Amino acid sequence: MDSSTVVTLLKDLFLTTLAIATPILVAGLVTGLAISIFQTVTSISEQTMTMVPKMLIVAAVILYTMPWIITKLTDYARPLLGDLASFVR
Numbered sequence: 001m002d003s004s005t006v007v008t009l010l011k012d013l014f015l016t017t018l019a020i021a022t023p024i025l026v027a028g029l030v031t032g033l034a035i036s037i038f039q040t041v042t043s044i045s046e047q048t049m050t051m052v053p054k055m056l057i058v059a060a061v062i063l064y065t066m067p068w069i070i071t072k073l074t075d076y077a078r079p080l081l082g083d084l085a086s087f088v089r
Helices: 003-042 047-082
Strands: none
Touching: 003 047
């Protein structure tokens, strides 16, 4: 296996990971920002008010995007496992 193959595999790995993590992280970020603004406006500083909605939203996004995540991982793994014999020498 030469260095260009390793670089290509790692690039595909990082891009796939980034694509999968982005919707989940954005949902957590937007939810946290909205709750922070709400807490600032109302002067409520309850810790559970930030964690519970954020956990629920992130879990909902994970469940909603699960078919897409599985498809993305399958599309990444199928060619990788199909060419596994050519990588090992």
